[in-house]
Amino acid sequence: MPGATTDINAVEPRRCANCGAALSGRYCAKCGQDSQVTLTVRHFLEEFIEGVTHFDSTFWRTILPLLFRPGLVTERYLGGKRKFYAPPVRTYLVLSVVYFLLVSLTTSMHVHSVKPGGQEFGPQDCAEFARGFAWLKGVVPDIEGSCLRAQRDQGRELNSALSGSLPKVMFLVLPLVALVQYLIYRRQRPAYVENLIFILHFQSFYFLVGSLFLLVALGAAAVFSTTAEKVTSSLDLVLYTAAAVYLFVATRRVYHGGVLKTVISIFALAAAYTILWALAVSIAGMYAILHA
Numbered sequence: 001m002p003g004a005t006t007d008i009n010a011v012e013p014r015r016c017a018n019c020g021a022a023l024s025g026r027y028c029a030k031c032g033q034d035s036q037v038t039l040t041v042r043h044f045l046e047e048f049i050e051g052v053t054h055f056d057s058t059f060w061r062t063i064l065p066l067l068f069r070p071g072l073v074t075e076r077y078l079g080g081k082r083k084f085y086a087p088p089v090r091t092y093l094v095l096s097v098v099y100f101l102l103v104s105l106t107t108s109m110h111v112h113s114v115k116p117g118g119q120e121f122g123p124q125d126c127a128e129f130a131r132g133f134a135w136l137k138g139v140v141p142d143i144e145g146s147c148l149r150a151q152r153d154q155g156r157e158l159n160s161a162l163s164g165s166l167p168k169v170m171f172l173v174l175p176l177v178a179l180v181q182y183l184i185y186r187r188q189r190p191a192y193v194e195n196l197i198f199i200l201h202f203q204s205f206y207f208l209v210g211s212l213f214l215l216v217a218l219g220a221a222a223v224f225s226t227t228a229e230k231v232t233s234s235l236d237l238v239l240y241t242a243a244a245v246y247l248f249v250a251t252r253r254v255y256h257g258g259v260l261k262t263v264i265s266i267f268a269l270a271a272a273y274t275i276l277w278a279l280a281v282s283i284a285g286m287y288a289i290l291h292a
Contacts, residue, residue: 059094062086066205070246071253074201078194078254088200095207100167102214106221106232169280173273174199180272184265188255198254206243213239 014023014035021030028035062085065072077085178196182189189195217232244266251262 058086062091067208071250074198074254088197092200092204095204096167099207099211102211106214106217165284169284173276173280176276177272185255205246
């Protein structure tokens with residue numbers, strides 16, 4: 001028709017199947033999805049290999065210096081080199097899963113409640129236990145029954161429940177330990193998160209070395225016909241010494257403090273770990289008893 005023009009070459013722009021944005025190339029500028037991918041077995045395998053390779057590239061770049069160069073990863077990460085290393089929380093979570101899995105394979109956790117007089121807590125003491133926690137009756141109506149159920153199989157079910165909660169307990173304790181570190185070094189590192197990253201890296205190192213020791217214990221137990229638990233108990237002193245030396249070197253590198261202040265901070269952190277861990281485990285144990 002006169003006065004009307006139609007461009008026969010005008011075509012509706014292709015749109016991203018994921019977010020609907022107009023595509024100007026192979027990859028969506030808004031969400032990054034590849035527009036030329038078809039769901040095939042080959043594509044699935046390619047994505048799997050890419051994911052594993054990416055994990056390895058960042059993970060191993062973090063793990064090796066984390067193990068052999070105390071404080072280096074933390075120093076560089078806080079200095080802005082963050083893409084090069086795996087995120088601290090991810091590193092911690094991966095190593096904690098490996099560590100606690102190995103702990104479950106090598107040790108038999110037994111929790112024994114001891115009364116003030118030194119005697120072991122038993123079913124006969126549940127009535128007294130219930131009287132002491134009578135103020136919780138509104139939440140747990142049958143406190144004595146819960147106590148008896150927890151003691152029913154000599155505490156095996158309670159031990160299992162408590163050992164399963166230990167990773168969660170540690171994850172809750174670490175931010176409080178980082179708070180102690182922050183109070184000591186708030187002038188050098190005024191942001192609390194910086195101190196939390198330092199603690200996460202240190203705990204990741206502990207889990208890494210502890211996992212290696214547990215693997216050694218499993219191997220030694222198989223070769224020498226002993227229990228892995230006996231081997232790990234003999235390696236505990238080595239692990240604690242290595243952790244103390246590592247913490248000293250890492251603290252000096254990251255915070256640039258004097259020797260005396262570094263030593264004092266290590267004792268303060270050790271005390272915080274011990275007190276907070278014992279308190280958290282006690283609360284977890286109490287919760288397990290009351291909900292048995």
